[in-house]
Amino acid sequence: MSNITNQSLSEILKSIKSKKISSLELTQAYIKNIENAKKLNAFVTTTFDQALENAKKFDNKQNNEQLLSGVPLAVKDLFCTQNVKTTAGSNILNNFVPSYESTVTKNLWNNGAFLLGKLNCDEFAMGSSNETSFFGNVINPIGDHLVPGGSSGGSSSALAADLTPATIGTDTGGSIRQPASFTGTVGLKPTYGLCSRWGIVAFASSLDQAGPMTKTVNDCSIMLEAMSGFDEKDSTSINKKKELYSKNLKDNIKGLKIGIPKEYRVDNMPKEIDELWEKGKKILKDLGAQLIDISLPHTKYALPTYYIVAPAEASSNLARYDGVRYGYRSQKGKDLIEMYENTRSEGFGDEVKRRILIGTYVLSSGYYDAYYLKAQKVRQLIKKDFDDSFTKVDAILTPSTPSSAFKIGEKTNDPVSMYLNDIFTVPVNLAGLPALSLPAGLDKKGYPLGLQLIGKALDEQKILNIGYAFEKNCGYNNEIKKWWS
Amino acid sequence: MSKEKFDYFINGEKGKYEVVIGLEVHAQVLSNSKLFSGSSTKFGADPNKQVSLIDSAFPGMLPVINEECVKQAVRTGLGLNAKINNYSVFDRKNYFYADLPQGYQISQYKNPIVGEGKVLLDMPYGSKEIGIERLHLEQDAGKSIHDMDPSSTYVDLNRSGIALMEIVSKPHLRSPDEVNAYIKKLRTIMRYLGTCDGNMQEGSLRADVNVSVRKVGDKNFGTRCEIKNVNSIKFMQMAIEYEANRQVELLENGKEIDQETRLFDTKKNETRSMRSKEDAHDYRYFPDPDLLPLKLEQKLIDDLKKSLPELPDNKKERFIQEYGLNSYEANVLVSEKEISDYYEEVAKLSDKKLAATWMMGDLFAMLNDKGLNISNSPISAENFAELIQSIKSGEISGRIAKEVFEIMVESGDNPKKIIESKGMKQQSDPKELEKMINEILSKNKDKVDQYKAGKEKLFGFFVGQVMKLSGGKANPQMTNEILKKLLKV
Structure with a gap:
């Protein structure tokens, strides 16, 4: 079998079902790729033995009834995996081996897939370039000097480099969509509550959402179908009937109304992004969709709002990493307080510390009303902007990011410019909506650029359909030269 | 109060x-x-x-x-x-x-x-x-x-x-x-x-x-x-x-x-x-x-x-109304749900007021002594009610009742059975009592004369003699009445 690994997940599934390839052969092919791609630093942990074992088990008793029959998958190292080290990209969880499996990964395994390894990410998913990981930065297969985006940078890199047929990430402020955009892949942040958060190392609970990262829109619908679903262990999980996204995937979008928000045309945005957006509009229009200018007036407040809400929740969510029960514990210090201080000083990296400090500050008495409470109010306004728009349109089209992949080290000393990378993605998290990032073109350097489709809450099917139609007519081809192997 | x-x-x-x-x-x-x-x-x-x-x-x-x-x-x-x-x-x-x-x-x-x-x-x-x-x-x-x-x-x-x-x-x-x-x-x-x-x-x-x-x-x-x-x-x-x-x-x-x-x-x-x-x-x-x-x-x-049980304040009011208790008694008896349940069971079968007095007196003192609470009381509410009824009906005196109570604590037995088997029943037959009293009076002619001559405090002596002879079982009220009648000048 030549080059099975550069095919899409759905093609691979067909090959498995028709026994053109065995699960073992497939798994071996990925293992080979992974071993040749150490330079990318996409993996924190590999589980090859376990994967080969599972592949053999599948081949011995092939079950084609499942959505992900016989497919090995690597996942972001933010998902707790039973008996497999789960680090969240942090020194403080460097030795942490969960005794439990996150609901989302369990859903994947229940659908016939098995674990190939754990993918690098920004520490506690805090970052937009995968440079904050304790395990070193991940490299974008597009170019050896480029970041893969973040925080799901190990996921985007591994996917684009054919180290996994599909993967999952988490998206708190753009952590799926921005790396997808930087690597020419598809990434979906589902509606808040569609995928269970149980067993995912928490960053900002009211924003975190797991989602698929894939090579095609069809793959994305398969993965979403497999991973989503109500979970009574997550109080914010939405209790609704399971949807068959892949079965219901359609490319007819005639008559759909697509909103174009004027506020997403920001100052100093590269011309190429604007051109990409125009190209996207034209494709959708040609497919019979109707373009409607809309306004999301509070968009400019989204980024500051996000950088109050997310750190506030993070400062509290990360309090449990204290060295008392699991994870890293400093051996220095003569009492409890010193043990805490040393453990957390040595265990957390700079970006995490920065956000804990910001979060602690904005929740402090005397500042709470001015920051956290105000941010919550603005968040409601942002949500209302979307609600109002969705009375007029079916979906909203925007660029995914204000730029293509930037250079490693380019923004590490300028957190604000790093944060600005999330400018188009964070409003969606604040509003709890689904959004799909689609590869749509290249900039003049030849780096991928993405467009974002934002949907109504629980309207994943519609944005997947639009994306599916778009993909067929966009002509985007993610040719990546395997310079690393 | x-x-x-x-x-x-x-x-x-x-x-x-x-x-x-x-x-x-x-x-x-x-x-x-x-x-x-x-x-x-x-x-x-x-x-x-x-x-x-x-x-x-x-x-x-x-x-x-x-x-x-x-x-x-x-x-x-x-x-x-x-x-x-x-x-x-x-x-x-x-x-x-x-x-x-x-x-x-x-x-x-x-x-x-x-x-x-x-x-x-x-x-x-x-x-x-x-x-x-x-x-x-x-x-x-x-x-x-x-x-x-x-x-x-x-x-x-x-x-x-x-x-x-x-x-x-x-x-x-x-x-x-x-x-x-x-x-x-x-x-x-x-x-x-x-x-x-x-x-x-x-x-x-x-x-x-x-x-x-x-x-x-x-x-x-x-x-x-x-x-x-x-x-x-x-x-x-x-x-x-x-x-x-x-x-x-x-x-x-x-x-x-x-x-x-x-x-x-x-x-x-x-x-x-x-x-x-x-x-x-x-x-x-x-x-x-x-x-x-x-x-x-x-x-x-x-x-x-709707599904809430009756709460202490309401129960207290009801105890006052229904059982004629005073505020203090009602308060004590509703202080624990188990106590109030016990009381109600006793009160249903016996004298409400006397039951309250005996519960708050002898029963609580005994439980306290033994470090027990009402739910593991050695005396069942039913037996306790029977004891109260025996007192009320005059079958036994208060003093004998205390003895019966002690035996009930030790044996857990029914008070009727105890009274029966130990012959502790009060003597309330006027003919029998009169016979006994006449006997005592005829044995103590000198004291009778002194009494009739005005030494009235000898009355207590005669009561004592009756109790002694009856083994404490003579009905005290009737004893008083008969003595008064026979000693009349």
């Missing part, structure tokens, strides 16, 4: 001081599992045997509200005549401690599940209403054990995540006695409701005590100190006593009281500063994003209201 006057003041040289007390009672919710996890809440398990991944705050673990705990809080709120809030919010109270795995306690801050209510106290100087500010649900922390190792602290997380109700009173209490009555009343109400077992030894009921003093007549409150986590009524009273006097002494010496948190040292019987207002934690409360706001449907509240 004569009404006493309230008299708990501290006299200083510069004036008379009143003590103002407010309590934050932490009552453990009676439920099989914890507030946000399925772990057991049973007392006395080996350390760390009742700890789930949620209780120990493993990465990615999420809380899910235990509906039964919510219902228990609503029931308690209804029992406190309080407003139940259809909308309440769980917040995170952030602070670091080794026995607080999450690094925050899930509690309710701005929007508690229960709002204002009230509790009625029966004090010797009349009934007094104590306002309830609020009741909210929160998680308990684990336990740090500092004395098992010279250099390490051990942590037991069995309690971590257990549901507590924090019941905050208004600053309406004015003396250690009122605190005693208040805690006992809360405890009684919650035990009636089955929402908290009130077991203070096991830590099911603890309180933070806020104390301040002010000169009698002052409208403004003084600066208060909070005494943390006191786990018995006695210690609460001692702590208040000490703390109030400490504050008065400061004021008398022209010093100021620092608002601070203090600890009560039970060995030295004193309160000690724990942290000042400046060092007070900034808990950085904010709504827990892992939990949606708690919305209660009015129907649920109404249904719970």
Whole structure:
């Protein structure tokens, strides 16, 4: 079998079902790729033995009834995996081996897939370039000097480099969509509550959402179908009937109304992004969709709002990493307080510390009303902007990011410019909506650029359909030269 | 009963001081599992045997509200005549401690599940209403054990995540006695409701005590100190006593009281500063994003209201009306649900008033002596009722009844059987009694003459002789009547 690994997940599934390839052969092919791609630093942990074992088990008793029959998958190292080290990209969880499996990964395994390894990410998913990981930065297969985006940078890199047929990430402020955009892949942040958060190392609970990262829109619908679903262990999980996204995937979008928000045309945005957006509009229009200018007036407040809400929740969510029960514990210090201080000083990296400090500050008495409470109010306004728009349109089209992949080290000393990378993605998290990032073109350097489709809450099917139609007519081809192997 | 006057003041040289007390009672919710996890809440398990991944705050673990705990809080709120809030919010109270795995306690801050209510106290100087500010649900922390190792602290997380109700009173209490009555009343109400077992030894009921003093007549409150986590009524009273006097002494010496948190040292019987207002934690409360706001449907509240048992205040009124008891008796008999049940069973089968007297006298004294409570009383309510009936009907005298009672305690036997087999029945046959009395009179002719000559106190001598001859079984009333008749001049 030549080059099975550069095919899409759905093609691979067909090959498995028709026994053109065995699960073992497939798994071996990925293992080979992974071993040749150490330079990318996409993996924190590999589980090859376990994967080969599972592949053999599948081949011995092939079950084609499942959505992900016989497919090995690597996942972001933010998902707790039973008996497999789960680090969240942090020194403080460097030795942490969960005794439990996150609901989302369990859903994947229940659908016939098995674990190939754990993918690098920004520490506690805090970052937009995968440079904050304790395990070193991940490299974008597009170019050896480029970041893969973040925080799901190990996921985007591994996917684009054919180290996994599909993967999952988490998206708190753009952590799926921005790396997808930087690597020419598809990434979906589902509606808040569609995928269970149980067993995912928490960053900002009211924003975190797991989602698929894939090579095609069809793959994305398969993965979403497999991973989503109500979970009574997550109080914010939405209790609704399971949807068959892949079965219901359609490319007819005639008559759909697509909103174009004027506020997403920001100052100093590269011309190429604007051109990409125009190209996207034209494709959708040609497919019979109707373009409607809309306004999301509070968009400019989204980024500051996000950088109050997310750190506030993070400062509290990360309090449990204290060295008392699991994870890293400093051996220095003569009492409890010193043990805490040393453990957390040595265990957390700079970006995490920065956000804990910001979060602690904005929740402090005397500042709470001015920051956290105000941010919550603005968040409601942002949500209302979307609600109002969705009375007029079916979906909203925007660029995914204000730029293509930037250079490693380019923004590490300028957190604000790093944060600005999330400018188009964070409003969606604040509003709890689904959004799909689609590869749509290249900039003049030849780096991928993405467009974002934002949907109504629980309207994943519609944005997947639009994306599916778009993909067929966009002509985007993610040719990546395997310079690393 | 004569009404006493309230008299708990501290006299200083510069004036008379009143003590103002407010309590934050932490009552453990009676439920099989914890507030946000399925772990057991049973007392006395080996350390760390009742700890789930949620209780120990493993990465990615999420809380899910235990509906039964919510219902228990609503029931308690209804029992406190309080407003139940259809909308309440769980917040995170952030602070670091080794026995607080999450690094925050899930509690309710701005929007508690229960709002204002009230509790009625029966004090010797009349009934007094104590306002309830609020009741909210929160998680308990684990336990740090500092004395098992010279250099390490051990942590037991069995309690971590257990549901507590924090019941905050208004600053309406004015003396250690009122605190005693208040805690006992809360405890009684919650035990009636089955929402908290009130077991203070096991830590099911603890309180933070806020104390301040002010000169009698002052409208403004003084600066208060909070005494943390006191786990018995006695210690609460001692702590208040000490703390109030400490504050008065400061004021008398022209010093100021620092608002601070203090600890009560039970060995030295004193309160000690724990942290000042400046060092007070900034808990950085904010709504827990892992939990949606708690919305209660009015129907649920109404249904719970309908299913509430009769509560002590109502039962007391009914006992007064139905059984003709006085307020004091009714109060004692409703103080525990089990006691009131026992009483009602006895009262149904016997004389209501006499039953109350005997229960509050001999029965309680015996239970107290033996360290028993009413539920494991050696005398069943049925047998006790029979005993009361035997007294009432004149079958046995009160004195013999005490003997029968003793035998009942030892043997658990039915009183009829005891009276029968031991021949303890009262002699109430007028012919028999007259025969016996005539016999005594004829044997003591000299005394009869003396009596008739005016030495009336010899009457008692004749009664004594009758009792002696009858083995104490002669009906005293009839004996008196017959003696009077036969000794008539």
